[in-house]
Structures are given as structure tokens and as C-alpha cells.
Amino acid sequence: MTQWVYTFGDGKAEGRADMKNLLGGKGANLAEMSSLGVPVPAGFTITTEVCTYYYANGETYPADLKDQVAAGVAQLEKIMGAGFGDRKNPLLVSVRSGARASMPGMMDTVLNLGLNDETVQGLIEQSGDPRFAYDSYRRFIQMYGDVVLGVEHHHFEELLQDLKDDRGVDLDTHLNADDWKELVGRFKAKVHEELGRPFPEDPQEQLWGAIGAVFGSWMNQRAITYRRLHDIPAEWGTAVNVQAMVFGNMGDDCATGVCFTRDPSTGENVFYGEYLVNAQGEDVVAGIRTPQHLTIHGKQIHGSDLPAMEEVMPALFKDLCDVRDRLEAHYKDMQDMEFTIQRGKLWMLQTRTGKRTSKASLKIAVDMAREGLISEAEAVDRIDPAQLDQLLHPMLDPDAEKDVLAKGLPASPGAAAGRVVFSADDAEEWVKRGEKVILVRIETSPEDIGGMHCSEGILTTRGGMTSHAAVVARGMGRPCVAGAGEIRVDYKAKTFVARGRTIKEGDTVTLDGSTGEVMAGAVPTIQPELTGDFGILMGWVDGIRRLRVRANAETPLDAQTARKFGAEGIGLCRTEHMFFDPARIIHMRQMILADDEAGRRKALDTLLPYQRQDFVDLFSIMQGLPVTVRLLDPPLHEFLPSSDEEIADVAKAADVDEGTIRAAIVRLHESNPMLGWRGCRLGVSFPEIYEMQARAIFEAAVEVAQKSGETVVPEVMIPLVGTKKELDLMKAVVDKAAEEVFAAKGKRLDYVVGTMIELPRAALRAGDIAETAHFFSFGTNDLTQTTLGMSRDDAGPFLHYYREKGIYEKDPFASLDQDGVGELVEIAAARGRKTRPDIKLGICGEHGGDPSSIAFCEALKLDYVSCSPYRVPVARLAAAQAVLGKHRDTTA
């Protein structure tokens, strides 16, 4: 027989803290506290499996649930010495949801359940306080009516207001017991009127109604949205906790509060919390009364005049401190607790791992390891990589006011303010004048790189987390809000409209790339402080991880940033970005417009010195660390101008007629550029391009080696290979260039030639390809696009439906699709190693910075991951966590 119900209370419990999947977080911790002897009101938990059963079986319950719940209630009555529905000594209960992952406020709760016209008399007798009893009763009807019966909240609010008008009072506190009793009557009449049936008086009916409402709330829109945003699978389900009520509002020997074992904002090891005398939990949260601080320290720090619990209830405060110590020592992590004091007795209603700021997270982990509470490895395991990421970027001042204009996707973390411009050219011009700008585009393209680079932040109205804007912004460490669909840009008018407000060129806005918010005006930001704790933690991280972490970098600034953040090489240097520089693109265009190889070679000869200098800079900065250079990848049409004006300019600059340029644009136009004439297909067609690039690499390597004495080992990477033959042909071009350079310079260097694995065919033919390739770098961006047949630039509109319907739990462009793309990576790794056991295997592309994808790379024992410079610390951390056998689930 399946156990659907787990009881707790009276120093015992059937459940444990490690049974979160079955009991939910709240239920598991109530059980654990009870077993620890911490005072917890007795109760029982209906498991998440019941929720799963409920949805799998047309919203019905297992046959034997009724008996198990009845047994749970019976035990509860026994421990509490009260009877459910007993008119003399009624047992009142709370019914609360409790999922595996915390989903605050998302699901339904009912308090004071068990009250009816008879039991309220018992409550009056027990409490000696009719006003309290009728207040509790009306709260119950209001909550139950709203949550379980679906009578809208405003009905009750209106009746309460009517009553106050009748009585001529303003505040609830001015209503007396009879008033509340009167209101109970009006509430019940309203329910009857709305539903056509009376409010249920039977406590059993009330209980099952509430249980059903909690399970039902798992699928409400709010909860669905929350799960989607937090990557929580619908299959997890929620548990239901039924627990004896305790009251913090029975008089001045009663109180309620919330507290944290350490300061959740700074991470300092001080007891932190708030409480209210003679109040229910919701009063603390609702902010109707100003909560008081727990400690004198807290009161002083926050400049509060109200007395601290430490002063008002010193004995109970000591009890609470004991609980604090016991729970933190037991859970070995900072706890977020709720408590109620009923007539001088402390009851703990909840404990859970406390949420904390990024800064606090780091400090607490490092402190606890130093205190010996946890090991260094545990400290490493405890940092959420997403929080670490936040620490590396400027943040909005949490105390600042925000005037939110619109919301998009949090595409690149950090916050920035600046004046709005609508084109990359304008951005560059304004910056030259000394302005700070935010570049606003419908979407960005490679030509916008210069303008993006000089902007403080980037805002696009189209595209997803892996759109061009998002990827480039992350690479540059610029905050970016992408795909803000509610914003309409009018390039001609140089304005955008959001939620009815019009923002003009030159207006100041602030972007929060960590939340996706776009705000009017300049919101103050806080610069990242990489305190000593960061360095200490990263030291532990590097001691644990096996995977090497490299950066995707092409500019000297990128490379310097990468080194600053601890990159151990460059895993992807995209050479195409180097050609968009205004001084160079003209030669690139001449190359494209040339009629024959001689013409192309002439233009390439002009590009060679630029390209060589690019590599001299990179190799110098990287000081002997490996640098993987990817030869030209994008289709040539990306380098051509598009507007009439640009065409005219280019025609003049390149000394060709406009017709030639227009003809080239037509000739090179592609229906699906992602699947077009790009990657090594360019090198196969025009080997002279790759020859020039290889020559630039080797000339630079020799130059740097001769100047600095550092041994540079260039790794030349051929993109978009699908067959061994392509790689053979391109390797021959590279080898020939190398030999020529070595002969001319009188110096030989080691180098390797490898390939991206970014096409399904390449993954399948990895055995052949490894005969030629010294290394594979998995280009999982393109491999995802091809394996799933999904363009990352176009997937936005339908991925929305896909995530809603649970088809892909996570964005496959952000987190590797392990079942599909992952199998190809696995196949390629195995076949590549079979041919060449020492083949070097790495991953570049967006997934290289994603913790769950990094864990996958660790499982396959790849050699390295490569990600954007600002993600390097995150990747290092995730690599260490992967070794520790656990990918930290951000929702856990």
C-alpha cells in the first residue's frame, strides 16, 4: 500500500528533510524539525505523488487517501488534545501547499479551517476572547470563500467596508466582537448568494475542499508562469500540509515573526529578523503594521525606535536563538524561519534554506567553510552560478526607485544607463561627443559591432537569449535586454513607444540586463566589488575542477578580460569580427566584388597586415596559452552594404559602379544563410582567403615567439566541416602557408589543425574526420540549430508556445538539449577518440557558459569549455560543481 500521508509533531515524524521530492520543502522541513525536537505544531503532509496521481487520473484521488487522511487527523487530534469539529475544544488547522521548490505566493493557503457556527463557540471558550474568535472565523470564511469556493475577494472587502461605514469607523481594530460576528453572517450570506448554496459548515467538507484547492492551484496560470520562469517541471507536483493552528494574535503574550540565521542581504553572521506582538503571520508580510526588529543590533543598524524582541521577550528570544543555532548547525546553511508565539510558547512554523543576495551567498559560503561548518567543496557547491554571474557586473542600486517602461529578456547581465540612440553609427558619433548611450535596435547585425561596443547597453525588440545582440553583448560584457516585444521602434522618427509612453532619441533610459527591465531615467547602479571572498572561493573552485575553461575572444580587450577572469586560453577567436572595422571592410568588400582569384588575392594582401596584427596582439596577451583561431565563417553577403546610401559610399570607396555591388548583393543573397555558403565552404571555394588567414596566424606566432620567447601554439580551426575531405583540403592550405612562413622566417613552431563539430553529419563522421583533425570544438550553437532544425534567430515566437506546453523545458539554445544534440556530441566524442585517442575535445558557443551543459561536458570528460569572458568565473565554478557530482539546480 502506498503511503500517501506522513505525520509529524510531538518530537517525532515519519518524514525527513531529504524527502523533499515526496513531501515538498515545507513538509520535509516540518518533519525534520519535529524529529529534532524543535517545537512544531503537529500535522501531516499529503505527498506530491498524490498531486501527480490527481492530474494523471482526471483530478481524482487514490482510493485509500481518505482513510490515510482520517488517520492523520486522528493522530493530530491526539497530540493536540482537541477534536476536529469538536464544539468544546475544536482543533483548527491550516492547509498549505508545499512544492519541492519554493514558489512563494504562487499557490493557495487556508488558515483557521475547522471553524463553523458551533466550533467558534469552543474557540471563544478556549481563548476567552470572542472578538479574536469571530475575527478568526471571518478571516477563515474570507480566505476559504476566495481560495476554495472562488467567490471573488472584492465581495468580502466591500462587505467589510460597508460594515465599517455602518459603524462609522475607519480601522479594523475599532470593530468589536459583535461587529465581526455580524460580518460573519454577511459573508456567509454573500457566499450563498454567489454560489447558490450555503458556506460549508462540516469541517470534513472544509478540509477536502481546501486539499482540492491546493492541488488545483498547482495548475493555475500564476503557478504555470512561475514554473516556466524558474525551470520547474510540472511533473514535480505539490504536497499539501495540514497542520494544527497556533495563534500569534491571542494577546500581548503572543507574537509572530520571520527570521534568518544570518543577514540575507550582506551575509554577515548576525541573527536577523522581524516580529509583531499580537499578530498573525500575514500581518508581518502584509505590511499593515510596521514590524519590529528581533535584535537590539538590528534595531540600531536600521535606526528603528520600536523595541526589539530581545528587549520585550528576552526568554523567548533566547529560545529562538537556540532554535537558530540548532537549525543552522543541523542544516549547515543559512535558514529562513517563521515562528509564532502563542501565549508565551514558541512554535516554529517553517524553516528553509534562506534566499540571499549574491554577495551574501558568497560570504556565507566562504564564512561557513572557514568556521568549519561545511567543507570548502561544500562551499563551492553551494554558490549558484547565476548569482556569481551577477557579482561580476554592475547592479542597480536595490534602494533606488525604478520607473519601468517595458520588460524584455534578461539577455546579458548588468545594469547601465545612457541616452537612447537608434543606430550603431549614431552610437559611435554620440560617444565621440562624450555621451554615454544605450543602443536601441529592432535587432542587431554584425555591422553594428562598433556601435554596440561603444554603447553602455543594448536593447532590442526582437530576438531571443541567443540572438546576435544577446550573444555579442554577453561576449563584450555589455548589459543587454533583448526581444522586448512590447516596445515599438520607429527608426524614421527616432523614437520608441512602450506602454503608451514615447521615448525620443537622447532621452535617458536604464537597462537591467539581469532582469530584462527597461527604465526611464538614470537609475543609480552599484559597481561590482570583487572582495577577498571571491578570490578565496575561486581558489577552491580551481582546486576541484578538471575541465579547462577558455574564453571566446577576438579583441585585445576581450582577451585581457578573459585573462582577468581566469581563462586558460582562447577557445574561439572568430576572425570575421575583425573585418568589420571601417578601415578593413572596404578591402573585404573589394575581395568579395573581385571577378577572379587575382582580384581576391590583391584585396587579401591588403588585409593581411591587419589580420597579422590582430594575432600579434592576441598572442602577446595570451602569453603562451592556447589560442584557437576559427577561420572565416559567415556568408560573404554579411559584409556587403544594404542601404542605398551605403551602396553609394562603397561604390565610391571601392571604385566600382553601384550596379556591380547590387548584382553581388543579388547573387549572394541566400534564403537560409545559416545553411548557406559559409564556413569552410568559403575556404573550399576560395582557398586564398584561408591561406591569407593562416599566413597571418603563423607570421604573428613567429613574431611573438621571437619577441617574447613565449611558445605560442596556434590551434587553427576550420568551421562547418561536414566531410573529412573538406578538412583535408583546408588543412593542406594551412600546412602550406605554415611551411612557407617557417621557411621565410627561418623558425618553426608547433601548431595544430582541427575542426568545429557543428553539423550532425560531422558528428556522425567524426571517426573519419579525426584522422585529420587534432582537435574537435563542438559548436553547439549551430549543432543545436541543425539537429533541432531550429533557427535561433527565428525560434522566439514559437519557443514561447513550446515552453508553455512543456515541449522543451529549457531554451535549447541556452542549455544543451542533452537527449538530442547531446547524443551527437557523445557519438562524435566516442568516434573521434576511437580514431585518435588523444584528440582534444572542447565546447564553444553559448552552452560553454551554462552550468547544466558544463556538467554534461564533465560527464563526457571533454577537455575544456569555452565561453564569453564574463562567463569564465561562472564556468569555472560550474566545472568544479560538476566534479562534485552535482549540477546546482537553480530552483533547488
Next chain:
Amino acid sequence: MTQWVYTFGDGKAEGRADMKNLLGGKGANLAEMSSLGVPVPAGFTITTEVCTYYYANGETYPADLKDQVAAGVAQLEKIMGAGFGDRKNPLLVSVRSGARASMPGMMDTVLNLGLNDETVQGLIEQSGDPRFAYDSYRRFIQMYGDVVLGVEHHHFEELLQDLKDDRGVDLDTHLNADDWKELVGRFKAKVHEELGRPFPEDPQEQLWGAIGAVFGSWMNQRAITYRRLHDIPAEWGTAVNVQAMVFGNMGDDCATGVCFTRDPSTGENVFYGEYLVNAQGEDVVAGIRTPQHLTIHGKQIHGSDLPAMEEVMPALFKDLCDVRDRLEAHYKDMQDMEFTIQRGKLWMLQTRTGKRTSKASLKIAVDMAREGLISEAEAVDRIDPAQLDQLLHPMLDPDAEKDVLAKGLPASPGAAAGRVVFSADDAEEWVKRGEKVILVRIETSPEDIGGMHCSEGILTTRGGMTSHAAVVARGMGRPCVAGAGEIRVDYKAKTFVARGRTIKEGDTVTLDGSTGEVMAGAVPTIQPELTGDFGILMGWVDGIRRLRVRANAETPLDAQTARKFGAEGIGLCRTEHMFFDPARIIHMRQMILADDEAGRRKALDTLLPYQRQDFVDLFSIMQGLPVTVRLLDPPLHEFLPSSDEEIADVAKAADVDEGTIRAAIVRLHESNPMLGWRGCRLGVSFPEIYEMQARAIFEAAVEVAQKSGETVVPEVMIPLVGTKKELDLMKAVVDKAAEEVFAAKGKRLDYVVGTMIELPRAALRAGDIAETAHFFSFGTNDLTQTTLGMSRDDAGPFLHYYREKGIYEKDPFASLDQDGVGELVEIAAARGRKTRPDIKLGICGEHGGDPSSIAFCEALKLDYVSCSPYRVPVARLAAAQAVLGKHRDTTA
């Protein structure tokens, strides 16, 4: 020790006919003939392995080749009783290439090798004819000088002309022995002058020079191009045949000729050939003298006055007839032979399987099977599917003159003439006026379907063998020349320019979709005659094959054509084409422009009756055969208008403002539509679309079943599935629609729901997907695009380089890439069958009509292939040949 040299002659041989790969076609057959006792001048063959070695080792020979060649020469001397370089009785040899596949005229040949100033005296003595000897000598110098030494041909031509001018004669025949001797001297002086060294006198040096030239010619541009056009791998290499010379030009008891054992044009079982008295082989080919017929029958048929060999040399004719009978009986196929008569003795210089017209091919195979020479299976195996294809389409009259304007890809077979129009609308308008038109477009799109359908043929300047134009044209059986890049279209002027000539709207052109030629004017065409032989052969074919053959068809005409050609069902009914009809597209657009589900449903309700009628028609025609209906696949933007004029029209018709349409165009624009919001992604986003289609299918099926009593089993196919969940969701929509229709109509029908496997992820996850799918249809077009990361619309420009460099031997969109895409098909078939052993597996898309791909499907034991209606007979044939264990290589 590797045997590099194989000798033949004197009734013996070391080689055999089945050693073509090693000895080349010519060498293998010379050996075979020699063993058969057919008179063959002795000689030896240097194997193709030497060629491979030569190119793999920097153009050097195996160390032991020299000795083996010397031994071959020695044996030759012994058999022929002459000495190589002997001044009394010199052995003269020919040196000829001979590859595995015939490559006529592509590589080099040297005759009369062994002549020098001394041996020419011996030849005079042996022949008693100084004029003949010096003529032979000067021919040798000319040929050797050109082919081996690289002295350009025109030098020799000029010297000959000078000499004739000196002598005051017009014709070679007026030159005497001394003149030729004089010319020999001048030739040698010219060679010396050009090269700075004398013409080689040493026969050994001559021999090795010629051998090197033949191997070298394997990589000349001509040969490379030929191989590319005929799918011949460069790895095959050529053999070199060194053979004793025989002379047909030693007097009137000498002759030379070519003959076929049957008429290669009609296939009739009559001896067919031509000869010349006192001539060398090249004279017959060169057309300097008018060749005479072999037989009196031939002479009469062709109205020739010149005497037949049957009359002039009756005994030798009888000898030749004997050889004819022996060789045809031995090879069991029509032979193409070359012979020389030297002083009254017949020598056979070559035999090979004779090339023949499509019509002859069919007749010969069927006749030979009826004669008992070969089995029916052998007859089936012998038909080249490409030739069969030609028989199903109109052909150009082979005797007509052609004025070729340009050449493109032979994208859809058949020939057609008509007046040029430049838009689909014009095409429809002109046809309404009674004109026959050829639609000329840069490329076509789904909106052009109507215009394509009413055109006689389609010409595009962009796109490959699997471009939209090509695929649709093949489906319609319209001739199509695609990707004719040398043509420049000017839509505005309504003209195109090709090779400097301008063709205007209304000018008549002819397309040959079997060769890719575009011709000026109307070239007469011949309609296909499906004679009794065709039916007989197809009967044998159907008795052999295991694979079912279905057609891709959506219109009643398609379906009727499919049935006429023997399709056993519809494997792919693309429903989107049905919505482009002018009466429907407006509703489709209203659906797309609708703001919400209610708006979409309203438009879909209007489309439902049309769609239902489509299926009523199809199901009625198919009379109970299976019909696979693919639900809507293309991205919605394909249905939107593009030009300003169209937008205005649509705005009016759909009663929306133009801005709404323009906004939808912008909103739905995609960077890579191939990887965009299409296939089941539409169904997931807007389930009401698939619901309407499913309803139309089931309502039609019930209607047809009730009317005709035929049991229709609809197969509903969900496109672009990548995850099981997508199929689950869409199957639920289809099942629900089915249940509703069955309930409403009071009749249930069997149906199945399956999916395309057209994404790598789908292939990998086939095990899961088969839990829901009753069938898989491999959509190898898209699977090729995604697996190779190659857009078929964009691949044209670089595939050209790819084929040149031997990266893909065949166009992977025309013939399945078995190593890459094939492995995914294999994985999916295996995983699908593991989950659902009786899962039905088929292939649709272009590869379904490609013989080599069909052989692959047979190897995987798929259930069916589906191809365009006009390819059905070809697919049936290929399926039978696949069972016979052999895919007929078109180059064999």
C-alpha cells in the same frame, strides 16, 4: 609482388572481362576476346592500380613496373615476330587509355609508336610502301608531339599546309612519299625548335613518354569535367593499353570500321555498322571520307549508293558476322566493336557494351529475354532507370537543328517549346489567350504554382536540382531547366540575355529538361511512345520488387497520373499547395492576419469545405489505396503577399488596412525560414489549423467510404516533429477531430497517425517517437538540409566547387548521402522498430525517385518509397534492381 602488367594475344590472356576495375573496359575486353580466340593484335595492359599509385606518390611509378613492362614488350615481340626498335622488322604499338568507365575522347592516345629514322626503313621493307611508311611516321610525330611533348597542334597543321602550298596541291592524297619524308624532317625540326631538344628517337623513351602522357591525361581539365558530369570518381584511375599496331591503310585489301551487334538507335536485331577501305580508324570517326555501310540492308535503309562490305569483302564480312555472333552470345548484350582488316585479315581492336537510345535499350532487353539470351530479371537489371525516365517524356527530335542559347541544370526531363513569359500571372493570361508559354524566372516560389502548371516548361536562372522550380516541375511532369546562371533576367524590361543575345517576352524558345539546354526557336519534339515492350518490362519489374512505390501527389491530376504510372498509394500529399488557389488564399491570409483564435477559426471554417473536397477527390481517385496526408508545413509568411500592389489587393479583399498586412509581413519575416516557424510548430502554436485539416480528412474519408464503399485508410502525417511531446499533442488534436466526425456521421473508419522524420533529433529520438507514431516517413529533403547544414536553395554556388573537388561525388539532394543522412535513417529505422516492430517505414522527398537511394531503402527493408508521379515507373524499376542486388551505376 603486385602484378602491374597483364598480357593478351595469340588466343590467350592474363586478364578477363570481369577485371574492368583493374584493367579498364578496353583492356579487360581485349583480354576476354583474346581468350575467346577472336583475332586481337597482341598487347598488354598496365593496370589502373598504377594510375592510383602514380597520383598517390608524386607522379612516380612502382619500382618494379619497368621490368614488368619490359617483359610485356618481350612477349609482344615474340607473338608478333617483330622487334621493338628493330630496324628490319620493327614492332609498332599503339598506347591508349582505358578507364573502368568509357570516357570517349577525354584522354590521350598515341599510334604508330616505335617509329624513328631507322625503323621507318623496316616499315618500308615490310609494307613495300614508302608513302604509307612516311605518312605513318609523320602521323606519329604529329600525335606524339602534340599529346606527349605538348607542342601545339596548329604548328603541325601549319607545316603541312606550307608543304602543300610549296607543292601546289590541295589534298593530302596528292602528296607522295618524298613529300611525307620532307614533312617528317620539318616536323622534327619544329619540335626541336619548340622544346630546345630533339624529338626522341629511342622507342623505349617514346613508350614511357606515351605511358606518362596517358596517366597524366587522367587529370586534364576535360577528363575532370567529364567525370564530374558522369559521376565517375577520380580514384578509379585509368589503365594503359599497349598493343601491336595493325593497319587498315596499307592498300585496297585493308579496311577499318565500327559496328554494333544490333541497331543502337531502334534496338532492332540487325547487324549495323560502317567501314572504309584503305583507311585508319580515325578516318571513319573524323568524317573526312563518307563511311560505307556494312550490310546491304543498312545501305538500302539509309539510301546509300556506296557498296556495302557484304558486297565488297563477302568472306571477311562473314568472318565479322561470326565475331558478332560469338561476342553477343558471349557477352549477352549488344556490342559496339572496332575492327581493322590488314591485308585480308580481320583484327578486332575493341568490343564493349554498345551505347543505345532509351528506346533501343528497352527493346534490346525485352527481345533478348524473349530470345532466351538473358533472363527476365537480367532484362530488368539492364535498363538504365535514367533512360526509362526519358521514355516517359517528350524528347527533342534528334535530327533537328538546335540553336543553343544557354545551358542550365537538367532539372526535370522532357522537351518543350513555347513563348517566353516572365511571371506566373502572365503565363496564366497568355495561356488563356491560347498561347503556349515557357515561364522564365530567376527563381520560383509557391505562389507561382498556377503559372508553372499552365506553362509548357520552366526555366530558372538560380537554384539547383532540388530547387522549388525543379521539384515542382518534376512533380507536374513539366520540363525544367534550372539554375541557368549564364542567363540574366531583366523583369522590368521583360527580357533575358544569354551569351550576348537578348530574348524578349513573346519570343519562342525550346527547353530540353533532360540535357539542360535552352534553344532559340521551336525545336521539333517527339512524343513518348509507351510501346508494348514498356508494359512487358514493367510486368517483370513488379514481379521482382519488394518495396512498394507511392507517389507524391496533391491534385486530382497528380493522383490520376500517379495511378497511370502504377503508384500504389500516395506517400505525400502536401496540403499547403491546396491553399494557394486564388479562391482560398484570401481565407488563408485572413486566418494569418487574425488577432486571436476566434478569428483564425472563422477563417478556417471557410477553408474547411474546400479542403474536404480536395480529400474527397483524392480518396475517390485512389480507390482505397493508402493516402498519407501531411498537415500544413510551410511558414505562414509564404502565404502573405509581397509586392505593394498585392498588398493593396489583399487589404481590400480581406478588409484590413495595409498596415496590418505590412506589420504581419515584418512580424513573420524569418532569417532562416527552413529552420523557422513551420511544420508542427504551427500546429503546436495554433492547434485549430490542424484540427480543421483533420476534420476535412475524416469528413472526406467517411463521405467517400459511404458513397463508393471503398475502404479508405487515411494516414495523417505530422511534419517537422523533433520530440515525442509534439507528436503527442498533435495526435491528440487529430484523434479528437476523428472522434467528433465519426460521432457526427455515425460511421467509424480506421486511420493512422505518424510523422515525418526530417530532423536529426527526430531520427535520434525515434525510439520515443515510435511510441506514438504508427508510421515514419523519412523526409530526406529536409533531413539532408539539416544533417549537412546545407540549404538546397542556396547550395548551388558552392556545390559546384564541391563536386569539382570531389567532396560530394553526387548532389546530396538528388542522391541520398548514405554515410551521413543514411546513418540517421538507419538509426531511426532501428530505434523505431525496436519500440514498434510493425511500424511502417517509407521515404518521401526527392530521393524516393533516385535509384541509388532506392537501393539504400531496400537494404534497410523500408516498406515503401514515394516520389513524383512521373518518377513512379523509374522507382518501380529501381526497386526491382535493388532486389536483384545491384544498383545499376549509370556510368557502368
